[in-house]
Amino acid sequence: MTITALSFTLLFVIVTMLVSAWKKLGLERDIAVGTVRAAVQLLAVGYILQFVFQAxxxxxxxxxxxxxxxxxxxxxxxxxxxxxxxxxxxxxxxxxxxxxxxxxxxxxxxxxxxAQYVGLAERLKNRQKPHNHKDFEADLSKSYAKEMFESSPKPLQME
Structure with a gap:
């Protein structure tokens, strides 16, 4: 994730906290704690998944x-x-x-x-970044179909 994307994510959290303060909901602390907790959990899951897929x-x-x-x-x-x-x-x-x-x-x-990323192996090998969400979905489906076709057992050839 880029710094720009992270900044926009945090901007939404700040807007949510401001709305909570404006409406006097008293949820600002819960939102802040939830945001930090989610970030720590996602970081931990990332390290765990990295370990799992390197096993x-x-x-x-x-x-x-x-x-x-x-x-x-x-x-x-x-x-x-x-x-x-x-x-x-x-x-x-x-x-x-x-x-x-x-x-x-x-x-x-x-x-x-x-251990392998099913459907994402091709993207991870090439370390390509999608241009947008639709490109990512198209690339993902293409790489998954290609992997499934290449890894499937081939039919017997009659001579």
Whole structure:
């Protein structure tokens, strides 16, 4: 993100705080705290994702997937409070779905056993910046289609 884009983002936050003060809503502190908290969380997520996508060891990738399953199960189980064994049921369902999907995708050679940005690999390799939002969406769909076509198993040729 450029300094200009960040400045415009903060400008919107300041306008929101001014409206809150003008209307005497008393939300200025909450807005400021929320903005700082969101920035810190996004920064942390960025570093975590950088670590995840640089991971090469299969055991580390399995541990990361297991952690994601535990966190997803925990969050989903909050909605099922009072249901006996809901966490384990959800965890088993997610793990079985993930395991089956990965077995099919890896077994058929559709994806490699490496962490990757699905659909963004081409853009990240070239480090290109889109000219505008529509260009980005078009490039994204083209690179995703190209990756899917190139990585899909080729049909047998009859001679």
């Amino acid at each position: 090469e060891h299969p055991l580390l990738l399995v541990l990361i997937i297991a952690l994601m399953i535990v966190i997803a199960s925990h969050n989903a189980a909050k909605r099922g409070k009072g249901v006996r064994g809901v966490f384990w049921r959800i965890a088993l369902a997610i793990a079985m779905t993930e395991g089956l999907l990965m077995a099919v995708l890896l077994g058929l050679g559709i994806v490699d056993a490496t």
